Amino acid sequence: MFSYYFRLALVSMRRNPILSALMIAAIGLGIGASMTTITVNYVMSSNPIPHKSDDLYYVQLDSWDPNNAANEPNEPPDQVTWTDAMALMRDAPALRQGAQAKSNLVLEPPGDDERPFMVLARSNFADFFPMFDLPFLYGSGWDRDADEARELVVVLSREINDRVFGGENSVGRTLRLGGQHFRVVGVIDEWSPMPKFYDVTNGPFDEPEEIFIPFNTMVDFQFSRSGNTNCWKAVDGNGFDAFLRSECVWIQFWAELPSQAERDEYMQFLNSYVEQQKALGRFPRPMNNRLSNVMQWMENQEVVDDDAQVMMWLSLMFLVVCLLNTVGLLLSKFLAKSHEIGLRRAVGASRGQLFTQHLVESATIGLAGGLLGLGLAWLGLRGIELLFGDMVDRMTNMDWVMVLAAIGLAIVSAIVAGLYPTWRACNVQPAAQLKSI
Amino acid sequence: MLSMQQIAKVYRTDTVETHALRELTLTVDEGDFVAVTGPSGSGKTTFLNIAGLLETFSSGTYMLDGRDVSNLNDSARSKLRNEKIGFIFQSFNLIPDLNIFDNVDVPLRYRGFKSAERKARIEKYLDVVGLSGRMKHLPSQLSGGQQQRVAIARALAGEPRFLLADEPTGNLDSAMARSVMGLLKEINEEGTTIVMVTHDPTLANEAKTNIHLKDGVVSETASISQLGNGKQNAA
Numbered sequence: 001m002f003s004y005y006f007r008l009a010l011v012s013m014r015r016n017p018i019l020s021a022l023m024i025a026a027i028g029l030g031i032g033a034s035m036t037t038i039t040v041n042y043v044m045s046s047n048p049i050p051h052k053s054d055d056l057y058y059v060q061l062d063s064w065d066p067n068n069a070a071n072e073p074n075e076p077p078d079q080v081t082w083t084d085a086m087a088l089m090r091d092a093p094a095l096r097q098g099a100q101a102k103s104n105l106v107l108e109p110p111g112d113d114e115r116p117f118m119v120l121a122r123s124n125f126a127d128f129f130p131m132f133d134l135p136f137l138y139g140s141g142w143d144r145d146a147d148e149a150r151e152l153v154v155v156l157s158r159e160i161n162d163r164v165f166g167g168e169n170s171v172g173r174t175l176r177l178g179g180q181h182f183r184v185v186g187v188i189d190e191w192s193p194m195p196k197f198y199d200v201t202n203g204p205f206d207e208p209e210e211i212f213i214p215f216n217t218m219v220d221f222q223f224s225r226s227g228n229t230n231c232w233k234a235v236d237g238n239g240f241d242a243f244l245r246s247e248c249v250w251i252q253f254w255a256e257l258p259s260q261a262e263r264d265e266y267m268q269f270l271n272s273y274v275e276q277q278k279a280l281g282r283f284p285r286p287m288n289n290r291l292s293n294v295m296q297w298m299e300n301q302e303v304v305d306d307d308a309q310v311m312m313w314l315s316l317m318f319l320v321v322c323l324l325n326t327v328g329l330l331l332s333k334f335l336a337k338s339h340e341i342g343l344r345r346a347v348g349a350s351r352g353q354l355f356t357q358h359l360v361e362s363a364t365i366g367l368a369g370g371l372l373g374l375g376l377a378w379l380g381l382r383g384i385e386l387l388f389g390d391m392v393d394r395m396t397n398m399d400w401v402m403v404l405a406a407i408g409l410a411i412v413s414a415i416v417a418g419l420y421p422t423w424r425a426c427n428v429q430p431a432a433q434l435k436s437i
Numbered sequence: 438m439l440s441m442q443q444i445a446k447v448y449r450t451d452t453v454e455t456h457a458l459r460e461l462t463l464t465v466d467e468g469d470f471v472a473v474t475g476p477s478g479s480g481k482t483t484f485l486n487i488a489g490l491l492e493t494f495s496s497g498t499y500m501l502d503g504r505d506v507s508n509l510n511d512s513a514r515s516k517l518r519n520e521k522i523g524f525i526f527q528s529f530n531l532i533p534d535l536n537i538f539d540n541v542d543v544p545l546r547y548r549g550f551k552s553a554e555r556k557a558r559i560e561k562y563l564d565v566v567g568l569s570g571r572m573k574h575l576p577s578q579l580s581g582g583q584q585q586r587v588a589i590a591r592a593l594a595g596e597p598r599f600l601l602a603d604e605p606t607g608n609l610d611s612a613m614a615r616s617v618m619g620l621l622k623e624i625n626e627e628g629t630t631i632v633m634v635t636h637d638p639t640l641a642n643e644a645k646t647n648i649h650l651k652d653g654v655v656s657e658t659a660s661i662s663q664l665g666n667g668k669q670n671a672a
Contacts, residue, residue: 004546011534343530346491347544347591348519350512431486 001353005360012361013368016333020365023329027369027410027417030322032376035406037312039381039398044205044304048193049132052256053294056131057263059088059253060292061274065232066284070249076288077230078201078301079249082219084273089125092269094255095262096127099215101251102202102227107211108176109164119160120226121177122199122209123218129155129186131256132198137161139171139186146185147214154182155212161187178223182213197294199252200301202227225250247282257291267291319413326417330365334358334425342430351426358422359415366414370407374398377406438599438630439465439488444497446483446653457483459653460497465599465632465646470625472644473634480653481634482603488632489522489601490514502598519547523592523629525621527604529584531576531591537563538572541591548595562590566620582613589620599630606640618643 013020047053061084062076070077080088085099103121128134129141138161142153154177161170170184195204218225222240231248257263270289277283292300334341341354349357381396398406446458458480465471475481486492487499490506499506502521509517523544524530531540538559545555563569566586568579576584585605592600602621606614618640625631625645633644641647649656 001546015534339530340532343532344543344547345515346489346518346524346530348515348547348595350515350547352512353515353547429492431482431491 001356002360005357006364008357009361009364012333012337013365016336019329019333020368023326023333023365024368024372026322026325026329027366027414028372028376030319030413031370031373031406031410032380034312034315034319034409035373035377035398035402036380036384037308037315038405039377039402040308040384040396041304041312042402043194043397044308045298046194047295048195048197049294052133052258055256055258056294057255057257057266057291058294058297059255059270060290061270061283062285062288063247063249063277063283064285068232069285070230070232074288075300076290077249079228079230080251080253081247081249082244082251084277085251085253087273088253088255088270091273092255093262093265094257096131097253097255098125098127098131099251099253100124100128100199101215101218101225102199102209103213103218103223104226105178105211105213105223107160107164110173110175114164119177119210120207121211121213121218121223123213123215123223125215127256128198128212131254132193134191135189137187137189138169139184141212142185142214147216150216150220151214152180152182152217153185153214155186155188156184157191157208157210158187158189160210177211177213178221180217180221188212195298195303197298198254199227200298200303201252204298204301204303219244255291263291323413323417326365326414327420330362330418330421331424334421335428337425338428341425341428345430354426355422358425359418362414362418362422363411365418366411367407369414370410373410374403374406438467438469438502439632440498440500441488442498442500444487444499445495446480446487446492447495456653458487458494461650461654463648463655465630467598467630468625468628470622470631470645471633471648472641472646473632473648473650474636474638474641475650475656479650481650483653484650485601485603485632485634489524490518515547519544519595521598523595523597523600525585525588525592525600525602525605527607529576529581529588529608531584531587533576536573536575537568537579537587540576540587541594544591544595558594558596559590562593563587565593566590580613581609582616585609585613585617586620589617589624593624593629597629599632600624602631602633604635605633606635606637614640 049056059080060076060078061080062070063081063084064070064077069075088097089099101123103123105119105121106116107119108116126142126144126147134141137158141155142151146153154175156170161167164170164175165173170187173184174181175184176182192208196206196208227250229248229250231246233247235242235246235248255266257266267289271287274283274287274289344354377398381398385396442462443460444458445456445460448455448457461480461484473481473484483492487494501517506514506517532543541559541563542555545558560569563572566589568583568586568590571579571583576587579587605621606617609617621631621633622643635641
């Protein structure tokens with residue numbers, strides 16, 4: 001019967017093309033507006049590494065000013081100092097862990113023809129690659145021994161490998177970075193976590209870096225950093241060494257702690273470490289260490305912007321207004337079919353069958369509205385791109401989940417809007433309708 | 438076949454009670470062709486609606502094909518209507534957007550027949566009413582008489598035990614009315630029971646039995662043979 005009801009729905013839509021077009025437009029507008037904002041919120045709040053987001057923990061230590069919290073009301077700083085990062089790397093008990101920071105470097109391709117260019121670099125430890133499940137096209141990441149030996153090795157993004165080596169397997173080849181020769185050990189495939197959870201402090205919707213080098217080499221050669229740096233007291237002395245030993249925070253630190261026991265042990269270590277540092281005159285604030293899993297960290301950093309949430313709720317209210325209009329239009333349309341409904345009742349249709357038939361008609365209008373809404377949402381997202389430029393271009397793409405959600409929302413909305421008109425229409429007295437024609 | 442015992446129907450508003458039927462008692466036998474006549478307001482249409490399960494009644498007993506229909510729910514009434522009763526209306530009541538084939542198909546859809554069975558029945562009964570060549574036409578492309586023939590095909594397609602006809606020739610000119618009446622008589626001769634409401638005494642005289650309603654009760658009942666002998670029985 002469903003195909004019969006669907007065919008009747010199409011016939012009915014053709015019968016009142018203007019009324020049908022108005023309903024489709026109302027639903028389309030509501031869906032278009034709401035899906036535009038829902039898409040942005042969806043991308044902002046999506047889990048970038050769902051299979052292990054509960055195993056990865058962002059580390060915060062409250063080494064901040066005794067008189068002012070790093071972030072109100074009593075939040076520890078978002079990053080850690082070099083002193084603390086190195087201590088954790090040396091002694092903290094994690095399955096995997098790593099300090100990391102962002103840099104800008106000049107890359108000099110091996111041939112004479114190519115001109116040097118700037119690249120975004122991430123300085124990290126060996127565990128970064130298995131911890132965040134980076135997919136490799138060629139080779140692999142470096143190992144912990146390479147970190148220890150302070151080897152000059154590099155992992156390239158696919159784009160850089162395409163640009164510098166024409167997409168060939170470049171493992172074993174060398175290139176110059178920041179004036180030093182680095183050996184390529186791996187090329188990663190497409191990898192673009194959204195949000196960029198491993199470094200939200202420097203922009204949760206930025207593109208991933210183009211190359212990855214060992215953290216220690218960045219320090220050894222004093223490569224320039226491009227991430228956020230915050231200090232609560234002046235650096236004691238001049239030069240890079242003084243900066244390293246300062247209370248300035250500029251390093252992100254992640255640990256992989258799959259079990260509760262490992263997390264407890266890790267937290268215990270952090271507390272012991274801070275107690276030890278307090279004895280040395282550091283960490284003047286009360287103990288306030290934090291371990292946050294991926295989604296907790298996204299929430300802590302308010303990756304989903306408040307304005308985006310407000311816009312989403314406003315657009316959903318607009319959808320409700322559109323649906324209220326649709327209720328009125330459907331009521332008018334269905335009541336105009338009273339004699340047909342009366343006839344169908346007379347020849348044997350039950351109320352339930354007529355109810356289903358008209359809900360299918362509502363759903364069909366919703367489907368058409370959803371398709372129109374998808375087009376409008378696409379235009380809306382392009383409009384957001386035009387308004388805000390490159391900084392939002394990764395948030396304005398609808399994946400298949402969003403496409404299905406748009407159509408599903410449209411159909412469900414139309415069915416809900418059709419409930420009252422359908423109920424009214426199915427309660428007409430057939431005898432009165434048949435005699436009155 | 439159809440038996441009503443002391444059926445009453447009262448329409449109530451806040452201030453007014455209208456007695457459309459007052460303890461109406463009648464029986465229609467299988468194979469009969471009954472014409473129901475009476476002045477406006479006599480309860481003809483209410484009787485037909487109750488007989489066709491389109492309306493409920495206030496009191497009394499109604500047995501349709503041996504089954505008491507008093508306490509049936511909506512779904513059971515719909516099923517019974519679909520299987521046992523065919524309707525023919527004065528205004529044809531065809532669905533204007535559906536072609537002739539699809540109009541005749543409407544009751545068969547609710548019966549749950551397979552496509553092949555539906556197609557066979559539609560073709561058969563459109564052939565019976567002489568419209569097998571017009572299946573793809575819309576109702577607006579047919580004359581009034583042809584539209585009523587489509588409505589008759591729709592009523593027959595479910596092969597009901599009886600037909601309820603409400604002024605079936607009321608919107609037709611005399612030639613078309615004669616043609617439709619002839620068709621109804623043929624259908625009756627093949628075994629289908631027909632109850633027809635009409636104002637037209639000439640048409641009523643073509644039925645086998647006449648029932649005259651007045652003020653919601655049967656005032657007279659007569660068979661054709663009785664009419665021929667000049668006898669009338671008070672009900």
